[in-house]
Amino acid sequence: MSNPASAIWEKALSQLENDLNDQQFHTWIRPLQAVEEGGTIRLLAPSSFILDWVQKKLVDKIEAAVAQSAPINTPEIKFEIGDYALDLIEEPEPTTPQPLQKTPSKAVSEPEAENKIKHNLNPNFTFDTFVEGKANQLAAAAARQVSENPGSSYNPFFIYGGVGLGKTHLMHAIGNALLQKNPQARVVYLHSERFVADMVNALRHNKIDTFKRFYRSLDALLIDDIQFFANKEQSQEEFFHTFNTLLEGNKQVILTSDRFPKEVDGLEDRLKSRFGWGLTIQVEPPEFEMRVAILMKKASEFGLIMPDEVAFFLAKRLRGNVRDLEGALRRVSAYAQFVQKPLSVELVKEALKDLLALQQKMITLENIQKTVADYYKIRVADLLSKRRSRNIARPRQMAMAIAKELTNHSLPEIGDAFGGRDHTTVLHAVRQIHKLREEDHRIDDDFNSLIRIITT
Amino acid sequence: MFVQMPLKIELRDEAAFETFVSPSEQVAVALHHFQQSLGQPSGEAFYLFGSASVGKTHLLQAACRYLSKQGKQTVYFPLADEHLPLIPDVLIGLEQVSLICLDDVDRVIGDASWELALSSLLSKAAIAGHQVVLSGHQPMETWQFATTELNRSVLNVLPIALTPLTEPADLVLALQKHAERIGLQLPKEVGRYLVKQFSEDVEELLSVLQLLAQQSLVAQRRLTLPFVKQVLKGS
Numbered sequence: 001m002s003n004p005a006s007a008i009w010e011k012a013l014s015q016l017e018n019d020l021n022d023q024q025f026h027t028w029i030r031p032l033q034a035v036e037e038g039g040t041i042r043l044l045a046p047s048s049f050i051l052d053w054v055q056k057k058l059v060d061k062i063e064a065a066v067a068q069s070a071p072i073n074t075p076e077i078k079f080e081i082g083d084y085a086l087d088l089i090e091e092p093e094p095t096t097p098q099p100l101q102k103t104p105s106k107a108v109s110e111p112e113a114e115n116k117i118k119h120n121l122n123p124n125f126t127f128d129t130f131v132e133g134k135a136n137q138l139a140a141a142a143a144r145q146v147s148e149n150p151g152s153s154y155n156p157f158f159i160y161g162g163v164g165l166g167k168t169h170l171m172h173a174i175g176n177a178l179l180q181k182n183p184q185a186r187v188v189y190l191h192s193e194r195f196v197a198d199m200v201n202a203l204r205h206n207k208i209d210t211f212k213r214f215y216r217s218l219d220a221l222l223i224d225d226i227q228f229f230a231n232k233e234q235s236q237e238e239f240f241h242t243f244n245t246l247l248e249g250n251k252q253v254i255l256t257s258d259r260f261p262k263e264v265d266g267l268e269d270r271l272k273s274r275f276g277w278g279l280t281i282q283v284e285p286p287e288f289e290m291r292v293a294i295l296m297k298k299a300s301e302f303g304l305i306m307p308d309e310v311a312f313f314l315a316k317r318l319r320g321n322v323r324d325l326e327g328a329l330r331r332v333s334a335y336a337q338f339v340q341k342p343l344s345v346e347l348v349k350e351a352l353k354d355l356l357a358l359q360q361k362m363i364t365l366e367n368i369q370k371t372v373a374d375y376y377k378i379r380v381a382d383l384l385s386k387r388r389s390r391n392i393a394r395p396r397q398m399a400m401a402i403a404k405e406l407t408n409h410s411l412p413e414i415g416d417a418f419g420g421r422d423h424t425t426v427l428h429a430v431r432q433i434h435k436l437r438e439e440d441h442r443i444d445d446d447f448n449s450l451i452r453i454i455t456t
Numbered sequence: 457m458f459v460q461m462p463l464k465i466e467l468r469d470e471a472a473f474e475t476f477v478s479p480s481e482q483v484a485v486a487l488h489h490f491q492q493s494l495g496q497p498s499g500e501a502f503y504l505f506g507s508a509s510v511g512k513t514h515l516l517q518a519a520c521r522y523l524s525k526q527g528k529q530t531v532y533f534p535l536a537d538e539h540l541p542l543i544p545d546v547l548i549g550l551e552q553v554s555l556i557c558l559d560d561v562d563r564v565i566g567d568a569s570w571e572l573a574l575s576s577l578l579s580k581a582a583i584a585g586h587q588v589v590l591s592g593h594q595p596m597e598t599w600q601f602a603t604t605e606l607n608r609s610v611l612n613v614l615p616i617a618l619t620p621l622t623e624p625a626d627l628v629l630a631l632q633k634h635a636e637r638i639g640l641q642l643p644k645e646v647g648r649y650l651v652k653q654f655s656e657d658v659e660e661l662l663s664v665l666q667l668l669a670q671q672s673l674v675a676q677r678r679l680t681l682p683f684v685k686q687v688l689k690g691s
Contacts, residue, residue, distance in 0.1 A: 027485055048474045049488040052629070053481065081474070120552075122585045124497065163608075168583055191580060197549055224583075320608070323579070327612030330500065334614045338486050354597030355611060 006036035011069035012062070019061055023340040028054050029062075033083065041066065041075045044082035051081050119179065120189045125172030131297050131322075133290025136166055136283045143170045147177035150220055151250035154279040156243070160257045161283035164323030167256040170283075171222050174254060178220055188215075189222040196228070196235045212238070216245040220252040226275075227257045230266030240271055247277075285452060286322060291315035294325055299343075302333045306343055313345045317356065319455045328352055363406045363454060365417040371454050372399040375446070384419035398443075400426050401433035402450055467532065470662075471517035475633040477626050479510075479619045486616045487515070490589075494555065495523050497585035501578055503561075503610070504591045506618035509659045512591035515618075516557040519589055528554035536560035544573035551580035555587050562592030565599045571606035578609040588613075621658060627651045630658055631665055635679065638669055642679050649681060653688070664688075 017025050032054070033044040043062070045051035054062070059079075067074045127147075132140050139159055146157045157174075159167045175187045190198075195215075202211035215221065221242070229236050246253050257264055260282075261275040286294060292315045299306035314332075318324050335351035336343055349356060373380045376395040383396045396418065403414045404426065411423035418426070437444040473491055478484035493500050504512050513534070520530040531553045535542060544567075550556045556577065564570035581588045596615055601607040621627050628647030635642035642665070654664055671687045672679055 047488045047491045048476070049478055049484045049491065052478060053484045056625075056629075057481075120584065122497070122499075122583055124585065125583075163579075172583075193548060193576075323582075324608065324611055330612065331614055334486075334489060337489055338482060340485075354595065357597065 006034065006041060006075075008066060008070045008075060009034040009036070009041055012065040015065040015068055016061060019065065020058075024058075027340055028058055036075070039073065039075050040078055042078045042080055042082075044080055046081075046083065048081055051079055055079055117186055117188060119175065119187050121172050121175045121179070121187070123176060125169045126176050127173045129297075129301070130166065130169055130173055131286075131290065131294045133286055133293065135286050135290060136170075139166075139170060139281045139283045142279055142281050143174050144177075146252065146254065147174045147181075150174075150178055150252035155247060155250075156253040156255055156275060156278040158255045158257070158261055158275050158278065158280040159283060160260055160280065162258060162285065162321060164321030165283045165285060166322055167283055168224055169322075171224065171254050171256055174252075175220065175222050178252075182219075185219045186217060187220040187222070188218055189224070191224045192226050192228040195223060195239065196232055199235055199238055212242070215242045218246065218251060220254065221246055222254045224256050225258065226255050226261075226267075227259065227264045229271075230264060233268075236268050236271055240268070240274075243271075243274060247274075253278075285320070285448070286325075287448075288315055291318070291325060294322055295329060298326055298329050299333075302329065304329075304333050304336070304343060310343050310345055310348055313348060317455075319451055328355065365403055365407065365409060365414065368403050368406065368454060369399055369417070372402065372450060375450055375453070386419070397429035397433050398446065398450065400429035401447070402454065404430050405451065406454060467517045467521055468514070470634050470637050471514050472521055472637065473515075473518045475630070475637050476511055476514055476518065477621060477630040477633065479621050479623075479626065483616070483618060490515075490616060491519075491522065494519055494587060495526060495528060499582035499585045499587065501581070501588040501613040502590070503596055503613045503615045504589065504618055505562075505593060505595060505615060507593060507620065509657050510618040510620050511658070512618060513559055516559055516589055516591055519555060520557055523555045530555040530557070532557045532559070534559040536563045544569040547573040547577045550577055551584045551586055553586060555589065556581060557589045557591075559591050560593075561590040562594055562599065565592075565606075566602050568602040571601065571603040575603065575605040575609040578612060582612060620656070622656060624648065624651050627656060627658065627661060631661055634662055634665055635669070640669055640672060640679055643681070646679055646681050646684050649684065 013029070016029050020029065028050060031046050031050055035042045035044065043054075045054060059077075063077055066077055127140070127144060130136075130140060142154060142157065143159075146154045159170055161167055172189060175189050178185050178187050199208075199211060202208045223239075229239065243253060255261075255275065261267075261272050261280060264272065292311045295311045295314055296306060299311070314325065314328060318328055332343065332348050332351045336347060339347070341347055369380050369383050372395055373383055376391075376398075378392060378395060382392045383399055385392070387393075400414055400418060403409060403417070404411070407414075409417075411426045415421040415423045415426045433443070433447065437447055473487075476487070478487060490502055490504075504515055506512060517532060520532045523530050529552075531550060533542060533546065533556075534540065535558055544564075558574075561574070564574070578588055590613065595617070596610050596613065599610075621630060628644060628651055631647045631650060632642045632644070650661060650664055654661055668679055668684055668687055671677075672683070675683070677683045
């Protein structure tokens, strides 16, 4: 709908753009919608916060700009909270009464009403918004196949991995794709705790048959974080039967967990065994390039212009998971909006200062030594000792390489912290670990795991 | 299928965005963004923090009222209220509600069960596209976490620092807005008089306004300066 701002207001806007700085103009003046009514211009502010500030600080400038735009018959200015579109709805134009429709298609028939189930799917989680990289491309490809051929070979489809790595996103993406193909499909997403809570309520209200009927009649059941079923025997029993009914009827079951199904403690063996019937796939933490790609994609979704150096800075500092990256970006985006400045590394440092300070507190040479020693089950004293056996020397090299990667300490400083070693020893350790990471994936896994432990 | 146990917690009548006065330009921009994002399926979470009487409860309840008016389900829990039997389990299933407001959340920081429940709520609400608004006294970076889970989850929470109103004109405006909300007109000169006579604490000023409003109704008089002086002299 077009805004009927009068020619006077358009002129006044140009004047105000000259009078005020960019920030003031875009934050306070641009959001105002103007509606001309006779000798009055009503300026509608989208919220009381805008209205108050404009009335407190900018009234004189606005009135002067309007007076300059219309020196004769200067309109009166009124400030209100409102929206032009809603303004129109409040005063509908009289319309010719329509004859009553008798077509039954308009009414919701009973089976349709019955089919109106709550999917609990987030429409933003689709395959299009999922960023793929080495760490998750297999899971994404399998998820696509499941969405194209539900209930067939990949059933159940089991995705596991750490928090914030995209398991839930993939699950929702499958659900959304199934609904797109068939809007009538009975697809339900829920967290395992919710399944348990629903069951408890059904038992309490004598509705367990309705509960069973509902879950067993679905076309696709998506249950998140099944590790929360642990030690809940009755829920596991009910889920076991629901699971069997759905699988027998070639209905799709999709599950996620934070670990490999066989490693979930407190789950019955028969459930663990059935979880392995279909396809079990892992999602891993995103590597640097993927983190950059995620940031770029999310930034464009938020309507932000993200310079490369900002994406590199964030991706280097935040190594945890996708959720952390998105959270940080959301904060940065809001901060940029609040202070009306473009994204820059400086702005990111300011917006995330608490987080970065916390991280900085965690990333000390002592902490790196302790974490690496714990990881390899040796003592910190061993790392600092003169011992050169492989089981001590390799962790020591690893700790030095990580110290170089995560801190700003110089090579001599790192050498000093490791029992007074020479800087060339540190340099050798860094090169050695770099070489080994390329040759041996176990060393690379160790390096990445340690970085994650230390930085999150 | 899921039944949420309802708790009878009343929202204050005057708690609305329209009666809140921003202390600074930055807070006004932040709160505008906050209000605009309510009801959007963004799954954003906010943390409004500041000392007593800066309007945290007011804004949380205003957010609930704002969305409730749009027919959306909201919930408000004052975690510092000792009369309420609030336990961490009360957060289970809340992610199904469009807006979840938890007041004085820093009271439960350091308690592992609460932290895990809160962390779980934050991630599930984000998945559901629903919003969580927290309030507290201290900035999040000073929180002494008992769990790494919540420490990580709060990264997704946008902090908004609130400061007290100090300008007399802002305090007068706050009084005028509250008076208008209950159908009274408070002339500027009366507002200035009250601010001068009493403290700069909004809560205290509002209590005085409440007293004046009652007397104005009883006496069927407007809130003129002579009337206000007469009432305050007698009380």
